[in-house]
Structures are given as structure tokens and as C-alpha cells.
Amino acid sequence: MKRPLLHLLLLCFPFAVMAAPDTPATLTQSLDHIVAARFKPELPGVAALVVKDGRPVLRKAYGMANLELGVPIRPDHVFRIGSTTKLFTATAVMLLVDEGRLALDAPVKRYLPEAPPHWDKVTIEHLLSHTSGIPNLSMDSGYYRTTARLEHTLEELVAPVRDRPLDFAPGTKFAYNNTGYNLLGMVIEKVSGEGFFAFLDRRIIQPLGLKHTREGSDQQLIPGLVSGYRGDKQRGPAPAMLLANSNLHAAGGLVSTVDDLAAFMLGLQSGKLVSPKGVQRMNTEHLLPDGKATGYGLGTWLRKLNGKRLVGHGGYILNFYSQLEMDIDSGIVAVTLHNGDRFGGDNEVLSKQLIAEVQAWHPKAQ
DSSP: OOOOHHHHHHHHSSSOOSOOTTOOHHHHHHHHHHHHTTOOTTSBOEEEEEEETTEEEEEEEESEEETTTTEEOOTTOBEEOGGGHHHHHHHHHHHHHHTTSOOTTSBGGGTOTTSOGGGTTOBHHHHHTTOSOOOOGGGSTTTTTTGGGSOOOHHHHHHHHHTSOOSSOTTSOOOOOHHHHHHHHHHHHHHHSSOHHHHHIIIIIHHHTOSSOEEOOSSSOOTTBOOOEEEETTTEEEEOOOOOGGGTHHHHOEEEOHHHHHHHHHHHHTTSSSOHHHHHHHTSOOBOTTSOBOSBOSSOEEEEETTEEEEEEEEEETTEEEEEEEETTTTEEEEEEEOEEESSOOHHHHHHHHHHHHHHOOGGGO
16 A cells, blocks of 8 residues: 655654645745855755744755765755754753753762862853853864864863863853863763763654764764865865864764754754753753853753744854754744855854744735
């Protein structure tokens, strides 16, 4: 017996990927024009997905997945997502908080007894909100030319900063920090008794049916993974900088697709993973003691657009850009995955443009 087309699509993707029957052609065309204007078909490009109320209004790829072989990007291609991994890490932490196995206000030392004494006042929430004061190893001079090219364990990633003084008293300032998120990876492993990526797979990836989200190992073949390129439209493309993926880990070590990332965001925000109370906490802007807003929650960048709340995360690594964002007031998700350094402009600006276009549409406008 023939299976319905919708059923077959649902088997292939986390949710139906065709445009909804009531999606106006003009809206899809407008979104297409916004993205196409940024990318040349012969250069590195982007996979883009825009979802409204759980149904895609745009799912399309632009540019080349591999310039050397002349392979165009497809919407189902796999990209390195860099720091968008942090939203997965924060979700893993909040799953353990929901179960009472972690406490946000607990000192890191409770879970990592080997932590140095000057970290005694650093809490799990400080790590999640980038307010810990622990030095960020990836800001060291020459880090990406030397250290990041070599394989490291999680412990080795944290070791160089253990003996350094804190940059500021915990909780008093905001400073984006990859080392802090790798520490969270260590905490997740210690509390769960599993490897970080194994925990993500069991508790997030498999439950949501994500087909292509996994550790972005540079030691294994990853089916569908596109090539990364540095350079810009004026100078032309060159192969991306090579880094050991083990250095990215809980701060930026995943690969994924636009379909998987949209399904993850929808699953997270609808309470399929973390409790509604936990999701609300993640989406609440962290305030410093002086009342200054940081623009960040717990693993989420927070913005506003036309009075609507945007939550999500972006990433940049190995010349890949990623942006995963949701207007949680209007049910709009935008995902853009680039494989070129400066070939399509600012990811955050593009995300806002796409979301704003959907926000502005209503049936009477057609």
C-alpha cells in the first residue's frame, strides 16, 4: 500500500518540510529574494529554513557545498554549527536541574571537587550566563594558530586557566566564555556518568528524532558535511582553517542541519525536553548586580524585534556561521547555516530580516 506523501516526508525529516498549503507564494518569494540577494551561486553559500507555526514557509539552499568538486548546497546538507552547540549544552544542564541532579546556584566545586580554591564562588549559573570570571582560553594570543590545531581532552582544555586569577568577581560582569561551557561539559559528564555527546544523543537528539546532529569529529567521515571556506567576495574563497574539533566540545563541537535545528528549537520551547519553568529561566535575561542587562539568558541570546521576543544562539567556527532563532511570541523559527566566512553578510541581520518578513505578513496583505 502506498504511504501518503506527508508520511514519507515525516520519515525523512523531523517535521514536514514542504510549504504549508496556505503559505502565500508571495511570502515564500519574498524570503527567497532576501536570502538570494546575499549569495552568489558560484561561491560558498547557505542552507535556510523559516518555519511558522511548525510548518516551513521557506526551505532552500544557495551557493556551493564544495567548490573544488562543483557541488551545490542542498537544504539537507550538514554544517558545523559552532557556538549554537551552547544551546544544546544549556539544555542538557537544565534537564539535570529538572531531575534535581544539578542546582543552578551550586558552586562548580560541588560537582568538580578538583576545581581550584579561587573558583569556590563560581556557580553553575555563572558558567551558563558567561558571568563566572574564569579566563577564556580561546582569547589567548595565538590560540587558533597553535593550541586549537592540536587534540585535547576536556581536562586539557580547562587546565591552562586553572592557576590563573579570575578576570573579575563571579557574577559581576558579562564576558562570553568558551572555557566556561567546556567546564559545563565536564559537569554534565561527572553528574550523568556519560560522555557529553553520548548524553546529548540519548536525552535530546534521539527523543526529538534528529537525524543529522552529532559530534563534529574531524577523525571520522560525516555523511553530507559541506566544506568550509574563508575569504570574501572580493578576494575569493580559500580552504577553511583546520582546527581539532576536540577543542570545541561543549562550547561548539556539534554538526547539524536546518531541519534538525528547527525541530530542536520547537521541541525545547514547547516543553518536550526541559520543563516550562526551566525554559522560562533559560529565556530570561541575566541581570548583573548593578541592574545592567547582559542580553543573554542561560545558553540563549535574547533580542527583540518589532516588540516580539527572539531567543536563540549563533555560532562561528572553522569559517562556518550558524544562526538559530525563534520569535517565541509569533511561533516563527529561522535557521541559517553558512559555509563561508564573509560571503553572505551578517547572520544575525539576515535572521532578523527573515523573521520580520514573516511577522509583517497577514492574509489581508495578499
